[in-house]
Every structure is written in structure tokens, then in C-alpha cells.
Amino acid sequence: MGRASHLQIVSMNPRPDASCNYSAYYECVTISKASGFSQEWCISTNGSCSTVYPGVWEWSLPVTTVKGKAFKKIIGGWDPNPGNPTTLTISEKKKVKKSKGKVKYEGTLSACSTTYGCVYLPLPIGIITE
Secondary structure (H helix, E strand, C coil), rough: CCCCCCCCEECCCCCCCCCCCCCCCEEEEECCCCEEEEEEEEECCCCCCCCCCCCCCCCEEEEECCCCCCCCCCCEEHHHHHHHCEEEEEECCCCCCCCCCCCCCCEEEEECCCCEEEEEEEEECCCCCC
């Protein structure tokens, strides 16, 4: 399956975080066990979710430590999945130690279609825990 290079993963409402290193991350989010983070995403050709690209899109957000080790206590869920647009929710499955304002975890967002291939970019999201 090839890369769908003309397509873009687009956030419908990016949320800048002052503590984020934007050369390393698309954006950063702050979560806690009590409060997750939700955001709408879509696949588009023009950078806007007003016109979404057709097809069945499966979304994923594997979470790792910043050193690249898989981390299962933070999860990314999608509703609907498959879907376009869809809403990503990042939450703590189990309580995670506070990261004191630093990015300690990252999720790498991607979307794949059996028809059009995968859109990766990559889109790393920095995750701060409180």
C-alpha cells in the first residue's frame, strides 16, 4: 500500500501549548487521569475539513515515551473509527506520574485507507501529564 502523498491529515481546532517544542511536535496536549483531551481530525486535499476526502479511513495513535518505548498507560481512541472526520481522545488508562510541564510521551498520528494508502506526515503529538 503506497503513501497517499496528495492528502493531508488536518486538525479542525489545533490547540497551541506554550511549553511545546514545535520543531519536534505538531502540537502538545496536557492530560490527567481526570481530564483527557479531545480534538477533531479529517483527511483533506486542501487543508480544510470543510471538504473531506472520500473513503474509509482507519485512524491510529500509538503512544510511546520520548525515547521510543511503547507506553500502554496512555491511549488514543477515535470516534468514529473508521471515519472522516473523526474525534481523537487522548486519555490515561491508568494514573501516570506528573511530567512537571515537560513532554514525556508522544503519540504518532496516522490514517490509512485500503483504497488510498496511508497518510503519515509524520504528525507527532507531545503529551504532558499532570
